[in-house]
Amino acid sequence: MCGIVGYTGTQEAAPVLLDGLKKLEYRGYDSAGIAVMEGRSIAICKVKGRIANLCEKTKDGEALPGTTGIGHTRWATHGAPTEENAHPHLSNDGRFAVVHNGIIENYMSLRDELIRSGYRFESETDTEVIVHLIERYYKGNMRDALIKTSNRLQGSYALGVICSEEPGRIYAVREASPLILGIGVGENFFASDVTALVSHTRSVIYLEDGEFAEIDADSVRVFDGAGQEIRKKISRVLWDVRAAEKGGHEHFMLKEIMEQPGAVRATVAPRIRNGEVVFEELETLIPHLENVRKIVITACGSAYYAGCAGKYALERLCRIPVEVELASELRYSDPLIDEGTLVIVISQSGETADTIAALKECRSKGAKTLAIVNVVGSTVASLADWTVYTWAGPEIAVATTKGYTTQIAVLYMLAAYIAKHLGLLQNEAALTDTLQALPRRIQQAIDMNPSIPALARKYHASKALFFIGRNTDYAVALEGALKMKEISYLHSEAYAAGELKHGTIALIEEHQPVIALCCNASIMEKTLSNIVEVKSRGAEVLALTFRSNRQIVSVADDLLFIPPVDPLFSAVIEIVPLQLLAYHVARENGCDIDKPKNLAKSVTVE
Ligand code: G6P
Numbered sequence: 001m002c003g004i005v006g007y008t009g010t011q012e013a014a015p016v017l018l019d020g021l022k023k024l025e026y027r028g029y030d031s032a033g034i035a036v037m038e039g040r041s042i043a044i045c046k047v048k049g050r051i052a053n054l055c056e057k058t059k060d061g062e063a064l065p066g067t068t069g070i071g072h073t074r075w076a077t078h079g080a081p082t083e084e085n086a087h088p089h090l091s092n093d094g095r096f097a098v099v100h101n102g103i104i105e106n107y108m109s110l111r112d113e114l115i116r117s118g119y120r121f122e123s124e125t126d127t128e129v130i131v132h133l134i135e136r137y138y139k140g141n142m143r144d145a146l147i148k149t150s151n152r153l154q155g156s157y158a159l160g161v162i163c164s165e166e167p168g169r170i171y172a173v174r175e176a177s178p179l180i181l182g183i184g185v186g187e188n189f190f191a192s193d194v195t196a197l198v199s200h201t202r203s204v205i206y207l208e209d210g211e212f213a214e215i216d217a218d219s220v221r222v223f224d225g226a227g228q229e230i231r232k233k234i235s236r237v238l239w240d241v242r243a244a245e246k247g248g249h250e251h252f253m254l255k256e257i258m259e260q261p262g263a264v265r266a267t268v269a270p271r272i273r274n275g276e277v278v279f280e281e282l283e284t285l286i287p288h289l290e291n292v293r294k295i296v297i298t299a300c301g302s303a304y305y306a307g308c309a310g311k312y313a314l315e316r317l318c319r320i321p322v323e324v325e326l327a328s329e330l331r332y333s334d335p336l337i338d339e340g341t342l343v344i345v346i347s348q349s350g351e352t353a354d355t356i357a358a359l360k361e362c363r364s365k366g367a368k369t370l371a372i373v374n375v376v377g378s379t380v381a382s383l384a385d386w387t388v389y390t391w392a393g394p395e396i397a398v399a400t401t402k403g404y405t406t407q408i409a410v411l412y413m414l415a416a417y418i419a420k421h422l423g424l425l426q427n428e429a430a431l432t433d434t435l436q437a438l439p440r441r442i443q444q445a446i447d448m449n450p451s452i453p454a455l456a457r458k459y460h461a462s463k464a465l466f467f468i469g470r471n472t473d474y475a476v477a478l479e480g481a482l483k484m485k486e487i488s489y490l491h492s493e494a495y496a497a498g499e500l501k502h503g504t505i506a507l508i509e510e511h512q513p514v515i516a517l518c519c520n521a522s523i524m525e526k527t528l529s530n531i532v533e534v535k536s537r538g539a540e541v542l543a544l545t546f547r548s549n550r551q552i553v554s555v556a557d558d559l560l561f562i563p564p565v566d567p568l569f570s571a572v573i574e575i576v577p578l579q580l581l582a583y584h585v586a587r588e589n590g591c592d593i594d595k596p597k598n599l600a601k602s603v604t605v606e
Contacts, residue, residue, distance in 0.1 A: 350378020
């Protein structure tokens, strides 16, 4: 939920840290701070609010000279977003500064213990116990102090630490929160995410849980929890630095919506060869398929809705029952999962705390686990038996778009792949043609709807928006409503169209907008009846459908279109006009589209 960054080298550290924090701001943005070491003194600057405030307060970093430092951008958990609670936190003796992403679960007892020992607390955060523990355990050896401190901590943490006794050196510690080292020439870095590193270096080391690193300008050493040095592989980040920039778009979200044809192509193309679906990464899954009696999909947020959309293709093609469960519910539900269950875990970031916990719970019950993940080397990817990467590239806007569509594209291919290996797939060539056409169809869905900004002007001041649909349309309605509420703050809810009469219809009054998804021919007539029902009670209906669907076109007040596509595979197309509508409504309402209030992209707390 927070972002941390560290630098040591020959450049002035503060501007490098500020630049890194801007790239990580999507992870949290209610307060921020940096600590820079010059010789043996540590200077700290903290602000409430955005990184822009920190740039202003530090005069773009000039106010804090020095070539070694650490930085933090916060999404408050313990303590309000104030300057006192912002990181870095300093030890009472001023020799240590710490930045932290994660949650220290036993901080209350540690805090009491430290207060009893005479330590003075300046903030309400869980983090502050860490810096006091380091001070307490430091006897001239930082490695020792970090090991002793880590042994006292329960919870999740990625830490960045500096010590005034060790000029030019930064420490990075990882336990259940992402942390990546960037390896440069005469300079080295750490960060919560590669996006903060790629403008400096493509050579990275993914730290694993229990590991920590001692980082100097010209060397990086990694140790395990017992202090044994370990050799780590240096990986290359393949994507281009421009992928993490706005590329001329007003917002990352718009750029990422527009990138969807390319992102879905990058996800689908390598997995289709000569009319066949091929997953090299899943070859060892094939022998297990015979034993799969149930598939459970688990995830949070939009990834959960991607699961809801993918369920239809999996059940239809594989004839295996599929349950889709919120990870935050599944983890506490003592789920009926065993060796005969294939659990599919979906996560763009691969770091969502509830998703990780659900994955561990399912593994402990003997289930086989398959992860669909975007961020290479993330925790979910490293825990699952098999990982399929969505090659969406970096997603910066807090509200996911291309992350979601590429997840569904993988589920479609997975459905075809499993069905094929169970001997159930007919006409694979036609199906792969449909999958290969998805990027083109997404582009058409973008091009077919020039009226979206005007529709946004019409609907942006509504009190509430209702999204309705059935079957696959309902799954997309859920994500459409989520997108709208996340970024425009307009109250939006999705309902299964058939359920309207059981309550929601009571909310329909004169001019109430209803967004009706009608892209599934087999149940079109049914949704049409629901449209007529709400219209006769005064609703204004914005229908999302095909141009050729005359009945819907003639009855709706406003229209969004998608090109004709098999409903089993239409979710990735249908969502696109709804993403654009949410974007333009949010723009009309003057919202901070890429960083909506109270949200964070990577939810690393329960
Ligand atoms: C946050 C993001 C959502 C995302 C969800 C799950 O709420 O804002 O866009 O769908 O987390 O994240 P994950 O990284 O696990 O897909």
